[in-house]
Amino acid sequence: MADSCPLSGCGWTRYILLAAVGLFLLNYGCGDSCPLRGALPGSDPAEQGEEGAAMRTESEEVQLTDAEWKARLDPRQYRVLRQKGTERAFTGKYHDTKAKGLYKCAGCGTELFSSDAKYDSGCGWPSFHSPVDGRNVAERADRGLGMVRTEVLCSKCGGHLGHVFADGPEPTGLRYCVNSAALELEEEKGE
Numbered sequence: 742m743a744d745s746c747p748l749s750g751c752g753w754t755r756y757i758l759l760a761a762v763g764l765f766l767l768n769y770g771c772g773d774s775c776p777l778r779g780a781l782p783g784s785d786p787a788e789q790g791e792e793g794a795a796m797r798t799e800s801e802e803v804q805l806t807d808a809e810w811k812a813r814l815d816p817r818q819y820r821v822l823r824q825k826g827t828e829r830a831f832t833g834k835y836h837d838t839k840a841k842g843l844y845k846c847a848g849c850g851t852e853l854f855s856s857d858a859k860y861d862s863g864c865g866w867p868s869f870h871s872p873v874d875g876r877n878v879a880e881r882a883d884r885g886l887g888m889v890r891t892e893v894l895c896s897k898c899g900g901h902l903g904h905v906f907a908d909g910p911e912p913t914g915l916r917y918c919v920n921s922a923a924l925e926l927e928e929e930k931g932e
Contacts, residue, residue: 866921
């Protein structure tokens with residue numbers, strides 16, 4: 742029996758409709774019932790237990806005026822962390838660093854990534870497969886530059902770190918692509 746769709750190529754029509762619905766859900770969300778909720782590690786409060794469900798309290802957040810941020814950060818850090826800037830590929834101080842240690846937010850010192858999670862993705866920015874603690878990294882839809890990406894921010898100070906992509910290695914399959922200017926490496930002390 743012939744399909745009663747008035748448009749030719751119904752297979753493509755269904756594909757386009759499904760893609761449009763998917764883009765709508767990614768752009769505008771679908772609340773607590775969203776099938777995409779919790780797709781990235783640490784993004785579902787239910788997985789974090791009672792202490793994680795509340796996330797950070799207001800008293801733990803770092804809230805400074807623009808003038809205070811300018812005084813605290815160098816111009817490069819300010820442009821990335823507070824103005825959502827991006828370093829040019831292969832120019833950041835940590836893109837090729839092999840030193841062991843803990844990468845912290847350059848704005849507030851929150852522990853973000855371990856050197857054990859760092860890998861060379863070839864993209865020109867420091868790349869990590871997972872944060873130290875999912876509660877320390879927040880995610881937000883970024884619809885800038887004509888594309889839809891997932892922005893990564895420090896959950897304590899709201900500083901822009903970079904973006905996360907679903908093309909990374911195991912164990913998470915994620916690539917946290919982070920600007921060096923957003924990070925400070927606390928190197929492990931030799932024994």
